Amino acid sequence: MLTNTSQSYGSVARIFHWLTALLILSAIGLGIYAEGLPRDTDAAVATLVTIYSAHKTIGVAAFFTALARILWSLAQPKPVPLHAERRAETFAAELIHWALYGAMLIMPLSGWIGHAAQTGFAPILWPFGQTLPFVPQSTDVAHLFEGIHKLSALVLYAAIGLHVLGALKHVIIDRDATMARMTRGTPAGEGRVAHGAGAPLAALAIWAAVIGSALPLPAGPERPEARAPAAQNQPSGNWQVSEGTLGFTVQQMGAAVDGSLPAWTAQIDYDEASGTGTVTVQIDTTQLTLGSVTDQAKGAEFFDTATFPIATFTADLTRTEGRAHEATGTLTLRGASVPLTLPFALSIAGDQATMTGEAVLDRRAFGMGESYPDESSVGFRVTVQVTLSATRQPASAALDA
Ligand code: HEM
Ligand code: HEM
Incomplete structure (x- = not known):
């Protein structure tokens, strides 16, 4: 079945989930790998540029996939939690899902804006050109968004780590159908549960705090x-x-x-x-x-x-x-x-x-x-x-x- 029910993820939601996971994990792998590479010779710089170009290209693909995924999930029922009576665990799982939804937009957008604000170094292989509308070409803007990109990556690592640990717990300890719902689309769970606004609001607060802490303090001294x-x-x-x-x-x-x-x-x-x-x-x-x-x-x-x-x-x-x-x-x-x-x-x-x-x-x-x-x-x-x-x-x- 293409669409979700209260008990199951449809094939579209599942394909979107694993495609975003693949793109985001690839972008993370390339980002971390490139960060540690030497930059001292012509050949080293050429390798670095190729890897960053791939990173940016995959990241932009992840952005459009995430947009499509979010639009789709807005129109779909959300399957019920399998253990709704475990309030704290259910809240934690949903908080992390919302944090991941945030990361799907914030990571590629901060990277893309930082890239567009700066001239030079590793173009994207999409035919959009180097710049973005409304983004000024400025080193300050570029540094700001690079800072947000790096800080947000830490939130993303934590969220993915907890998300994967949670999924493994369902497989190994609970031995329930949580994983099978997302891999094979197996229906599981009962009834209908209204999803509260607490988890999305908490995720929003986390992202607001993270981005806020990357913003420059107002009225700093003039740089020489x-x-x-x-x-x-x-x-x-x-x-x-x-x-x-x-x-x-x-x-x-x-x-x-x-x-x-x-x-x-x-x-x-x-x-x-x-x-x-x-x-x-x-x-x-x-x-x-x-x-x-x-x-x-x-x-x-x-x-x-x-x-x-x-x-x-x-x-x-x-x-x-x-x-x-x-x-x-x-x-x-x-x-x-x-x-x-x-x-x-x-x-x-x-x-x-x-x-x-x-x-x-x-x-x-x-x-x-x-x-x-x-x-x-x-x-x-x-x-x-x-x-x-x-x-x-x-x-x-x-x-x-
Ligand atoms: C590679 C390891 C991953 C595994 C094993 C995994 C597993 C799962 C499972 C089993 C679910 C279903 C949870 C439920 O039914 O309550 C799920 C949901 C979800 N996953 Fe993952 N996931 C992985 C990676 C990711 C990544 C990288 C992201 C995004 C950055 C992500 C985002 C989400 C979101 C947002 C949901 C909630 C979907 C919804 O209900 O709208 N996952 N994942
Ligand atoms: C899902 C999307 C993305 C993820 C998960 C991601 C993740 C990462 C990670 C983990 C790093 C290394 C951070 C560090 O070393 O602290 C990084 C660096 C970087 N990313 Fe991304 N990224 C994404 C999208 C993008 C996009 C779309 C662009 C540009 C168009 C971009 C441009 C960069 C740049 C320029 C750096 C180097 C930053 C620096 O060293 O100052 N990223 N990214």
């Missing part, structure tokens, strides 16, 4: 990375930078990942009449972010921020045509000094200037990622994007500087 560029407080030639961004884009596993270098200072001298000048930029590489691979990017293989916390770019500025300019000079990054020409557009209105520029670097020129000799996991090309606004300084201030 969140501050505006350090450029503002520095001596800065005859143009003072008021705001700006320094971003870069790399190809990881064939997908573009955006990074940011939020802390830098620029000293700019520019003569509007001749269209020439000089610039010196100092970049604090320790503040860099690159999606979910920030730590790897800061590590010895790439920016090596522990050894080389400062990168510098010194260049001569020349106007080529109209608003088009070039900054031609040297970028010193990770101990390597490499010639670099950055084409940029400059607009000046009164005492306000805005510039945007973009250049392409090759990571190999800086000795970055030597154990990634091809482009399969990290591309060679790094696109650098700069935007800034600057204010003209009064002549005396420029002299002081």
Whole structure:
């Protein structure tokens, strides 16, 4: 029979139960396995990415299966407990069933939202793209949901452990038909029992407490990375930078990942009449972010921020045509000094200037990622994007500087 009765689980409910169990146990196995894997070489990262992709793909499948399962069970009678007179045991069993229903939604959703909030690292193999509607791309959001995902996993372990122990108790100690009801659909039990609201409410309270404890405390201190560029407080030639961004884009596993270098200072001298000048930029590489691979990017293989916390770019500025300019000079990054020409557009209105520029670097020129000799996991090309606004300084201030 397809549908449930008060005494039995129909085949649809049973297929849903074992399919969700299979998907969730596979996701747990892959999640725990991946967590313990090394991340030090190209081959190790490639393996890790494949396993996380499988984890995410199975997890999303588990989500849709759970949704279908829940919709189905809402329309079905719930079979009676076999020993309704054992009040505490029946309550515990139902509490765990509701906790498991919660986990079926919370685990994949928290994982998926965390994944969508972050660029880079192990795409899902479903054709939905990387992002989700209403989920901002933000490291804070990603960390929050990763935290919920990890904490919820602990609740899930406990719930599955107790659930399986309970099922085994029915087989070994009670020797009743609880297991046969869920495997073969054997009818068992008598009468009808109204299921109270206590167990679902208790499960809801557990989940609310778990998710609540993963939420950040309100009004925490401002994180240093969140501050505006350090450029503002520095001596800065005859143009003072008021705001700006320094971003870069790399190809990881064939997908573009955006990074940011939020802390830098620029000293700019520019003569509007001749269209020439000089610039010196100092970049604090320790503040860099690159999606979910920030730590790897800061590590010895790439920016090596522990050894080389400062990168510098010194260049001569020349106007080529109209608003088009070039900054031609040297970028010193990770101990390597490499010639670099950055084409940029400059607009000046009164005492306000805005510039945007973009250049392409090759990571190999800086000795970055030597154990990634091809482009399969990290591309060679790094696109650098700069935007800034600057204010003209009064002549005396420029002299002081
Ligand atoms: C692999 C080991 C598992 C075994 C042996 C097992 C066994 C059972 C049995 C015998 C029942 C019927 C209980 C009853 O009639 O009162 C049941 C129900 C249930 N199981 Fe499992 N289960 C397993 C894994 C899971 C997993 C991984 C989940 C979900 C995360 C899950 C979720 C549920 C839920 C929600 C019910 C209640 C169904 C309902 O009445 O709506 N089970 N399980
Ligand atoms: C039924 C669904 C899922 C289950 C049971 C599950 C379970 C797990 C477990 C047990 C871990 C290891 C946690 C730890 O080491 O503390 C993990 C990690 C992870 N899962 Fe899932 N997961 C599910 C779905 C998803 C989905 C749908 C995604 C993304 C689309 C996802 C993304 C991740 C990520 C990125 C990690 C690594 C977190 C980190 O190390 O910060 N998971 N998951």
